[in-house]
Amino acid sequence: MSQNDDEKRRASRRHFLTGAAGLAAAAGAGLGVGATEAAPEMSGRAAPLPQDRVEPFRGPHQGGIITPAQKHTYFAAFDLVTGERREVAKLLQAWTAAAARMCAGKTAQPLTDALNPVPSAASPGHSNAPIAYGPASSAYGPQSPSPGPIAMGADTGEALGMSPERLTLTFGFGASLFVKDGKDRYGLASRRPAALIDLPKFVGDELIASQSDGDLSVQACADDPQIAFHAVRQLARIGEAIAHIRWVQTGFLPSSGRETPRNLMGFKDGTVNPPIRDAKAMNQFVWVGAEGPDWMRGGSYVIARRIRMALEHWDRVSVAFQEQTFGRHKYDGAPLGRKGEFDSLDLNATDKDGNPVIPENAHVRLAAAATNDGAQILRRPYSYDNGFDFVAERWPPWRAEPEYDAGLLFICYQRDPRAGFIRIFERMSRFDMLNQFVTHVSSALFACPRGTAEGEYVGQRLLESA
């Protein structure tokens, strides 16, 4: 792609950004937009980054929740191995500083000429204080023969020369941050929000414990997979002394232009979502309000479920049966009995024999707000593809052989999981016809705190005020 093409793309996307910024402003944000902070050492160019490739990191809400979905995600859960709340706070300070830099297109930490580029002392009252990280003494390799022109231990480098590709980093706190094995590890037990419950075991759950839960979560989303991977990798390096990766899952969306993206079952996914441009709807369904603790007001609860699809089975049933299962037409996404994708569901329509046009156990019926006392969640699903793997099926014909390890990384945000995902899924897990073709193998719930102002770090109001 030529320089000229690049400029055209920037110009063509500017309108889109204006929309997103206007949205954030409408939500009452005072944004420290990152574009002006773009560091030439990262982008490798003197000109500022194209603004349409930058999502703001600071604001009343964390990015990556109502941000229009980027094409790729790298979702990671971490376990803490420290007993000190102070260490957790230092980690979150360093993560916040690095996240702000990376979302603005900079390296995770400033590049310097020194072999050990990381300042060892934290600057009090300032969030730019990396901890617990520096080049090791290289017990397993020769010492560096000579200093290079640029010591890049501060960043692993695979994002150099790239724009941030609309990177967002969304942090969350698991229940085990507050209480783990019955122990109040950090003196935070009394501050655990009621909404941060232990998820119930749902019918059909086949959860892998080591691929579920966690003390901390990071959702990296970007329009490029390497940018998302790079961001989590830097955070993992910064925290490696006290936070170990527990599980990760990548996800992607297809390039569907303005259309609703299709999932790997070939159906449009996410048609019915509360509108992200509707601040009232977001306040009602997504953002924690006065009912939550101070540090969660403006935050949200994320549920992430890795849902494996039995694609080999799905592909063997007729499209007509697939459509009955979903309650929508496959080709155009219209609800059964309707014409257009965005037509509302007619849950009362019957055919000439008096049977419901949308079957009683169809996916869309059970998911609909109308059948859930108005409950809604903000879905942010990605497809995942972990290749091909041995699996023992839980439905007939109970094959035990290699199959696709692919499906949906279901991510949803809500004001209260009890009134959101749990309210909706408790019934779906029992009745949804789609359950014949999917298995939930990983699950986690995290409390994502409110956004941060300049100089503040993620979760500061939780960690410093108890």
Add this chain to the structure above:
Amino acid sequence: MSQNDDEKRRASRRHFLTGAAGLAAAAGAGLGVGATEAAPEMSGRAAPLPQDRVEPFRGPHQGGIITPAQKHTYFAAFDLVTGERREVAKLLQAWTAAAARMCAGKTAQPLTDALNPVPSAASPGHSNAPIAYGPASSAYGPQSPSPGPIAMGADTGEALGMSPERLTLTFGFGASLFVKDGKDRYGLASRRPAALIDLPKFVGDELIASQSDGDLSVQACADDPQIAFHAVRQLARIGEAIAHIRWVQTGFLPSSGRETPRNLMGFKDGTVNPPIRDAKAMNQFVWVGAEGPDWMRGGSYVIARRIRMALEHWDRVSVAFQEQTFGRHKYDGAPLGRKGEFDSLDLNATDKDGNPVIPENAHVRLAAAATNDGAQILRRPYSYDNGFDFVAERWPPWRAEPEYDAGLLFICYQRDPRAGFIRIFERMSRFDMLNQFVTHVSSALFACPRGTAEGEYVGQRLLESA
């Protein structure tokens, strides 16, 4: 993105396509360009597909070899479970037909209104004859309640509404297609090319047998991961009665614009490659010539190696040591002792103490044509990211714990692997300093036959003339 933006992107990419088409023409191709065949049932629009999103499927060479690298790949190896050569030929007929359709932006097979959309009889002399596929009798689910408006069993649908995103499908034949367990399964043993050797075991190989080799290979490349996944999935469905997926690996490249993409070690990868626009170089190093059997002339040999990177270790050594290991500077990609990325290596330069500027065991020195009697291969590497997984390390400190399962899906094409990859890697596997940080866990070699003319199927000259 608005319609208007989409048009701008098309316009901005047209120049790029012209370059690619010109290249193919220069190579002597008579191309059946797919753009004009774009089917509205796939694209969901009446207008023809943007030509810059379409790579030609027909021609003297298969696509996906000298095609400028797309952003995503899905590489799959298949095992055949039939003993009949005729069945293999029918499979390749059906794959060729479906591949041509998909590369042109169509569904894998025509959509019809019938519940069983697949014609059961092959049309003699015509490659559009799918086999061994149709909706199952649904032993494990209710019969279809009623026919839908469009029966889509002919395609799983997740690419509907999308452009082909420069999809290429590149087919290959493994040694086991010719001889397996000492058996001449299809009467092809005498036609096995000498160049299709059994790869030697290289120093350091830790190959997983079930993730290596295979009878057939399909390399799907596209600028969108869902398009690549979709393509292989359709081929797997078409062939499911006789060809089972053995292993798969996805890969991606970063959005680096005009720069050489960086791998997950943060270094630019692929700087030194024979130029794909230089027909003479391609004939010398990539395309099989008169030395090969008829069906391989214009074809090439692909080697695919999954190379896991010990990123946790790599990230702990200084950038200076990383640069000594590679023999290049990390930031700008210049060879040690030179200024620019594309400056040639000065393998004879010494420092003031008389030591070589580029160390004896540096990666670039051992890979250089100058140290391999002029041997060159066309590298087409992708990064891979399979998440986080338990691993027992083979280098100090011999940790045994979860680590990144990420690294390089190394793919390279060459006229003869004995004079290409094997020639180069035999020495690298013993001396390359980089070996401390990488482990080859998967390996395969396939013979990719010449391209096809209209009405011809991939490998026809091999399967029908013996």
